[in-house]
Amino acid sequence: MTTKIPARKNLKNISAYVAGKPIEEVQRELGLTRIIKLASNENPYGYSQLAKKAMLAEMDQTAYYPEGMAPALAEKLAVKLDTKKENIIIGNGSDEIIRLLTRSYIAENDEVIMPDVTFPRYETNVLIEGGSPVLVPLIDGVHDLDSMYKAITDKTKMIVICNPNNPTGTIIEKAKLEAFMSKVPKHILLIIDEAYYEYVNDEEYLETIPYLEAHPNLVILRTFSKIYGLASLRIGYGIMQPSIIEELVKVKDAFNTNRLAQAAAVASLEDDAFVKYCANQNQLGKVYLQTELSKMGLEYFPSHANFLMIKLNQPGKEIFEGLLKQGIIIRSGHLLGYDDTIRVSIGSQEENEEFIQALKIILN
Numbered sequence: 585m586t587t588k589i590p591a592r593k594n595l596k597n598i599s600a601y602v603a604g605k606p607i608e609e610v611q612r613e614l615g616l617t618r619i620i621k622l623a624s625n626e627n628p629y630g631y632s633q634l635a636k637k638a639m640l641a642e643m644d645q646t647a648y649y650p651e652g653m654a655p656a657l658a659e660k661l662a663v664k665l666d667t668k669k670e671n672i673i674i675g676n677g678s679d680e681i682i683r684l685l686t687r688s689y690i691a692e693n694d695e696v697i698m699p700d701v702t703f704p705r706y707e708t709n710v711l712i713e714g715g716s717p718v719l720v721p722l723i724d725g726v727h728d729l730d731s732m733y734k735a736i737t738d739k740t741k742m743i744v745i746c747n748p749n750n751p752t753g754t755i756i757e758k759a760k761l762e763a764f765m766s767k768v769p770k771h772i773l774l775i776i777d778e779a780y781y782e783y784v785n786d787e788e789y790l791e792t793i794p795y796l797e798a799h800p801n802l803v804i805l806r807t808f809s810k811i812y813g814l815a816s817l818r819i820g821y822g823i824m825q826p827s828i829i830e831e832l833v834k835v836k837d838a839f840n841t842n843r844l845a846q847a848a849a850v851a852s853l854e855d856d857a858f859v860k861y862c863a864n865q866n867q868l869g870k871v872y873l874q875t876e877l878s879k880m881g882l883e884y885f886p887s888h889a890n891f892l893m894i895k896l897n898q899p900g901k902e903i904f905e906g907l908l909k910q911g912i913i914i915r916s917g918h919l920l921g922y923d924d925t926i927r928v929s930i931g932s933q934e935e936n937e938e939f940i941q942a943l944k945i946i947l948n
């Protein structure tokens with residue numbers, strides 16, 4: 585008989601993260617060779633060729649540890665974003681920055697207000713630290729900032745906003761977010777996750793970096809995993825006051841990002857043409873999918889990102905399984921908080937067409 589050694593009590597009600605099904609796993613399970621993955625909001629156009637060159641040039645340094653704070657990347661970002669390098673921390677994906685924030689700031693019983701539903705890592709990381717997630721339902725897929733404000737108590741330590749929100753893709757109106765940022769007391773950390781920032785093309789989207797000085801509690805999260813196409817390298821960043829970064833660094837792994845990722849990210853920032861191309865293609869793909877879905881009588885949340893959450897009249901899990909058999913991986917809404925939905929990443933035109941074709945077959 586084996587004895588189970590008890591882990592920390594905080595972990596009792598936490599399950600391991602269920603990521604979008606990897607291509608290799610589906611190939612193994614179904615014996616299919618051609619797989620289309622539209623499950624994890626990755627970039628169907630790959631990544632910048634400048635990044636490839638930079639990685640090849642860096643490869644021979646692999647035996648040497650990287651610089652722990654990735655100063656070349658922080659400097660490059662600071663120039664690009666018109667901020668200071670002291671305001672930037674580089675993470676092993678923005679996932680890591682979320683974890684560093686809860687590790688440094690959340691203790692037992694601290695409350696963290698967040699929308700319901702949103703990116704699940706906020707809630708999990710709060711629970712790991714023994715904190716209490718305070719979930720405020722979305723209204724029509726959009727953050728309910730009034731209710732989030734009303735949820736503030738003496739125990740509130742952090743508020744998380746996801747803009748555009750994953751999985752709905754919605755954004756918050758500029759004036760509403762601006763007013764919210766002004767109202768939130770300065771002793772509460774206000775995290776704004778902008779993982780899909782580069783895809784947004786809407787006048788109502790607030791540029792948050794200029795507010796960093798006026799709102800020292802503001803933390804902005806961005807990533808190289810989405811439009812820059814570097815998801816597997818694991819590199820993202822946070823923009824915030826140096827006094828917050830000082831705390832995060834205490835709990836960060838010394839060499840949290842690797843040499844290839846740092847080199848690729850620096851080079852990617854040189855390639856505006858690639859980013860623009862991907863954003864344009866994404867917009868075209870989104871319009872194509874929306875048009876086809878509307879013709880099929882299906883509704884979806886108004887997405888500003890590189891994915892669409894589609895409303896169905898049946899469990900999303902059934903559609904997920906049906907599509908999987910045809911070699912198309914998407915996300916079932918039951919894993920994302922909305923049972924009768926699916927979330928599909930916007931792929932290349934060919935992938936989008938195959939997805940629509942397969943969806944038609946299943947729904948008919």
Ligand SMILES: Cc1ncc(COP(=O)(O)O)c(C=O)c1O
Binds near residue numbers: 677806819820
């Ligand atoms: C809203 C949001 N934040 C953060 C992440 C994490 O991204 P990464 O850790 O790859 O930077 C994701 C990934 O899907 C996301 O959707």
